[in-house]
Amino acid sequence: MSVLTARMGAVRLRGFGRRHPLVRLVVMRACLGVVTLWLVSVVIFAATQALPGNAAYAVLGHTATPQRLQAVEAELHLNRPVVSQYESWIGGVLRGDFGSSLANGESVAALIGPRVVNSAVLVVVSGVIGTLIAGALGVLAAARRDSWFDHVASVVALGVTALPEFVVAIALVILFSVLVLHALPAVSAIPPGSEPWQNLKELVLPVATLAIVIAPYIFRMARGAMVEAMESDYVEMARLKGLTRRRVLLLHAFPNAIPPVVQVVGLNLLYLAGGIVVVEYVFNYPGVGAALVDAVSNRDIPVIQFVVLVLTAFYVFVNIITDVVALLASPRRRTAG
Amino acid sequence: MRTVTRRELLSGAAKGGLALSAGGLIAACGGSSKTTSSHPLPSATKPRHGGTLTIGLTGGSSSDTLDPNSPVNNTDYARVANLYDALVWQDANARPYLRVAEEMTPNKDATTWTIRLRKGVLFHDGREATADDLIFSIKRVVNPKAPGEAANALHGIDTGGIRKLDRYTISVPFSHPYSTFFLSLANNITIYLVPVGFDPKRPIGTGPFKLVSFTPGQRSVFARWEHYWDQPLPYVDQLVMVDYSDESSQVNALLAGQVDCVNLLSQDVIGSVTSSGKKIVVSDGGGWNPFTMRVDQPPFDDVRVRQAFRLIVDRPKMMEIVFGGHGTIGNDIFAIWDSAYDHGIPQRQQDIEQAKHLLKAAGREGLTVQLVTADIAQGVVNMAQVFAQQAALAGVKVNLRKVTVTDFYGPNYLKWVFAQDYWYYQPYLPQVQQATLPTAPFNETHFDNPRYNALYQQALSTLDEAKRTEIAHEMQMIDYTEGGYIIPFFPPVIDGYGANVQGVVRSKVGSSFNDWDFRSMWLT
Numbered sequence: 001m002s003v004l005t006a007r008m009g010a011v012r013l014r015g016f017g018r019r020h021p022l023v024r025l026v027v028m029r030a031c032l033g034v035v036t037l038w039l040v041s042v043v044i045f046a047a048t049q050a051l052p053g054n055a056a057y058a059v060l061g062h063t064a065t066p067q068r069l070q071a072v073e074a075e076l077h078l079n080r081p082v083v084s085q086y087e088s089w090i091g092g093v094l095r096g097d098f099g100s101s102l103a104n105g106e107s108v109a110a111l112i113g114p115r116v117v118n119s120a121v122l123v124v125v126s127g128v129i130g131t132l133i134a135g136a137l138g139v140l141a142a143a144r145r146d147s148w149f150d151h152v153a154s155v156v157a158l159g160v161t162a163l164p165e166f167v168v169a170i171a172l173v174i175l176f177s178v179l180v181l182h183a184l185p186a187v188s189a190i191p192p193g194s195e196p197w198q199n200l201k202e203l204v205l206p207v208a209t210l211a212i213v214i215a216p217y218i219f220r221m222a223r224g225a226m227v228e229a230m231e232s233d234y235v236e237m238a239r240l241k242g243l244t245r246r247r248v249l250l251l252h253a254f255p256n257a258i259p260p261v262v263q264v265v266g267l268n269l270l271y272l273a274g275g276i277v278v279v280e281y282v283f284n285y286p287g288v289g290a291a292l293v294d295a296v297s298n299r300d301i302p303v304i305q306f307v308v309l310v311l312t313a314f315y316v317f318v319n320i321i322t323d324v325v326a327l328l329a330s331p332r333r334r335t336a337g
Numbered sequence: 338m339r340t341v342t343r344r345e346l347l348s349g350a351a352k353g354g355l356a357l358s359a360g361g362l363i364a365a366c367g368g369s370s371k372t373t374s375s376h377p378l379p380s381a382t383k384p385r386h387g388g389t390l391t392i393g394l395t396g397g398s399s400s401d402t403l404d405p406n407s408p409v410n411n412t413d414y415a416r417v418a419n420l421y422d423a424l425v426w427q428d429a430n431a432r433p434y435l436r437v438a439e440e441m442t443p444n445k446d447a448t449t450w451t452i453r454l455r456k457g458v459l460f461h462d463g464r465e466a467t468a469d470d471l472i473f474s475i476k477r478v479v480n481p482k483a484p485g486e487a488a489n490a491l492h493g494i495d496t497g498g499i500r501k502l503d504r505y506t507i508s509v510p511f512s513h514p515y516s517t518f519f520l521s522l523a524n525n526i527t528i529y530l531v532p533v534g535f536d537p538k539r540p541i542g543t544g545p546f547k548l549v550s551f552t553p554g555q556r557s558v559f560a561r562w563e564h565y566w567d568q569p570l571p572y573v574d575q576l577v578m579v580d581y582s583d584e585s586s587q588v589n590a591l592l593a594g595q596v597d598c599v600n601l602l603s604q605d606v607i608g609s610v611t612s613s614g615k616k617i618v619v620s621d622g623g624g625w626n627p628f629t630m631r632v633d634q635p636p637f638d639d640v641r642v643r644q645a646f647r648l649i650v651d652r653p654k655m656m657e658i659v660f661g662g663h664g665t666i667g668n669d670i671f672a673i674w675d676s677a678y679d680h681g682i683p684q685r686q687q688d689i690e691q692a693k694h695l696l697k698a699a700g701r702e703g704l705t706v707q708l709v710t711a712d713i714a715q716g717v718v719n720m721a722q723v724f725a726q727q728a729a730l731a732g733v734k735v736n737l738r739k740v741t742v743t744d745f746y747g748p749n750y751l752k753w754v755f756a757q758d759y760w761y762y763q764p765y766l767p768q769v770q771q772a773t774l775p776t777a778p779f780n781e782t783h784f785d786n787p788r789y790n791a792l793y794q795q796a797l798s799t800l801d802e803a804k805r806t807e808i809a810h811e812m813q814m815i816d817y818t819e820g821g822y823i824i825p826f827f828p829p830v831i832d833g834y835g836a837n838v839q840g841v842v843r844s845k846v847g848s849s850f851n852d853w854d855f856r857s858m859w860l861t
Contacts, residue, residue, distance in 0.1 A: 053747030059400045061409040061746050062713070062758070063486050063526075065778045068407075071483050103400035104553040111399075111553075170585070178592045178613070186593035187586050189579050192552035284579075284586040286555055294399050294554060294582075297743050303399070 126210035138222025266322030397580035406485030421542030433523030623762030624847030782821025
């Protein structure tokens with residue numbers, strides 16, 4: 001390519017970027033995201049090496065003798081230098097091969113992939129349900145500010161924030177499975193090979209737990225943002241002009257309350273990605289949190305790296321999406337700078 | 338991973354009906370420490386075929402395996418015990434018996450053993466098991482490139498000298514007299530029969546159940562093997578084993594009817610299980626969770642310190658606190674259900690005065706030690722905490738250091754100066770060979786007593802059981818006076834099951850459900 005055409009290409013790109021700031025933002029963030037992924041993989045790899053013991057000890061457990069340890073270490077290629085182990089791992093990843101689990105020899109993607117899907121379903125469904133319900137309640141509370149509904153809802157939200165996840169989970173199990181009613185399964189052990197959406201009954205309690213856990217934050221932010229929007233000048237103007245209360249609420253106040261709510265929803269989705277492990281333990285749900293804890297226990301490096309990469313990618317993705325949505329919802333910010 | 342709060346929450350909510358029902362059940366169990374026989378618990382029906390038995394097991398992980406050479410955690414033993422048959426097994430009274438072997442006889446000086454297989458034992462692909470398969474199974478265990486767990490029970494074997502005598506019989510020579518070879522196979526670390534050309538990725542055995550599917554860390558499914566040699570077993574059509582990471586979810590699953598059997602419960606949940614109409618079996622297991630003292634390191638290199646530490650423990654009190662009084666009091670000697678166990682040795686009691694006196698004589702007054710503990714088995718950490726409290730009475734300060742299970746069995750395993758461990762049940766002499774000889778693979782106490790070692794060698798050449806028992810008694814006296822183990826009690830094995838499950842027995846073997854004996858259970 002000649003220097004001239006290269007220059008023209010660059011100018012066209014820059015012009016494109018200037019006219020489409022959103023796309024530029026997404027592309028830049030995505031590139032930074034890839035760098036983040038790589039850095040995280042290095043740090044986690046180093047951290048796992050720093051732990052005492054290795055996968056051979058973990059696999060053999062209390063039956064480990066020096067000869068068997070040596071045999072297993074050789075089989076798992078753990079006696080190679082650390083840098084070369086990392087190099088062969090990342091070489092595989094760039095080819096799309098995430099390696100085999102050190103604990104059981106199965107392909108990491110085949111073993112953990114379904115568990116990622118399970119957790120993703122849980123996170124997305126809980127996120128959506130929690131957001132819709134809490135958001136609606138928040139808007140309602142703001143609309144009926146200082147009414148009994150508002151006070152009760154705010155106090156309940158505060159109370160729920162104080163409850164740890166497993167307390168909510170166990171309370172739901174006691175109420176709906178074991179003691180009071182026997183309507184729902186107490187554990188959600190979805191069989192391998194079966195998809196979460198084929199086992200809807202099993203999902204109800206875990207989703208309810210997570211939705212309840214994130215609801216208070218979204219409720220309070222929705223309420224707060226709505227109140228602020230309703231106190232603004234343009235809303236007062238709209239009211240003075242004689243527009244109906246509902247129109248003012250939904251078409252003028254609500255759209256301006258979206259950006260802060262979206263940020264909180266994003267933060268809560270990120271929290272769910274990590275906090276899901278407690279729910280997985282209580283409900284024996286075959287998700288990615290429990291897989292990660294088990295993998296660390298087993299010093300199962302390929303699995304640890306895979307799960308960490310997936311979670312980091314999720315974090316990067318959610319961050320990008322929330323910023324994009326927030327930008328889209330406030331036209332003013334789009335054109336600034 | 339375990340938080341008392343969660344369990345308390347669950348059992349607290351059910352405490353209403355618990356007191357009466359729990360008391361009633363424990364009384365019905367006969368105060369487990371006094372019962373010495375194991376009778377099947379009352380079952381209303383005759384065995385019938387059919388149904389799916391679902392088991393919820395803790396202890397599993399993504400390192401789950403189906404390879405009979407290397408079962409490590411409880412779920413592995415459960416799978417292996419049902420997929421394969423061993424040559425020798427134990428009954429509910431911990432008595433060894435021949436399972437898929439028909440005969441095992443030593444020659445005059447116990448250097449060669451003749452093993453004959455039963456006829457008509459079929460692998461899951463329909464082939465009959467013959468001497469070739471037996472030779473292959475043995476060689477697989479002692480393969481130097483990938484030795485199996487039972488390689489130790491076969492120490493001294495001369496694999497090149499194995500002779501096939503006929504279609505079902507082989508002779509196995511050893512480089513030394515080995516009178517206890519049969520006994521050393523009587524536990525779940527043993528020779529399981531596999532076919533020639535066995536592939537762990539597509540495992541087949543002669544066991545009552547054949548493999549349908551296996552996902553490590555999650556679930557395994559087995560189907561009844563119609564041509565199992567020990568008809569009419571097994572009774573159920575399908576066996577499903579599900580991994581649970583946590584006791585709370587395991588118990589919830591049982592209470593909600595999503596599993597039929599659960600293993601290794603703590604005594605805290607007995608109440609909530611029984612008050613919801615499910616059942617509990619408390620077995621006087623022979624498994625043991627000792628405190629281990631390295632006899633080659635200060636302060637425990639002085640036998641007086643070891644004796645003092647053994648006198649510090651209030652055994653009934655510790656058993657009461659940790660297991661609600663279930664279990665069997667121990668006397669610092671393992672293999673309590675072995676016929677060679679010397680029940681005549683006086684039972685040690687707590688004696689703080691004597692302990693203080695011994696410590697003073699050893700110049701170790703006001704001793705401070707670190708005790709390494711981990712969640713390696715039910716109740717182990719609790720035992721450590723109770724020991725620390727009891728030690729304070731004798732002026733000994735015990736600092737608890739709790740590590741993760743992986744760290745515990747990591748590079749420092751067998752090197753800790755003062756720690757704990759857990760063992761399944763084995764008869765006395767095989768247990769000695771695993772733990773208290775300088776050549777033992779798991780000699781965590783670094784015990785090396787010349788008289789003891791000589792006695793063991795003598796026992797290996799002694800085929801007469803009465804004479805061998807005498808030797809064992811003398812060895813046990815050395816364990817009692819000079820050993821590095823503190824064995825306060827033998828923990829109970831507490832399992833839970835639904836009311837529709839029959840054939841559950843109380844067992845002394847020390848692992849759940851009478852060594853995973855699902856072949857003998859049926860559903861109503």
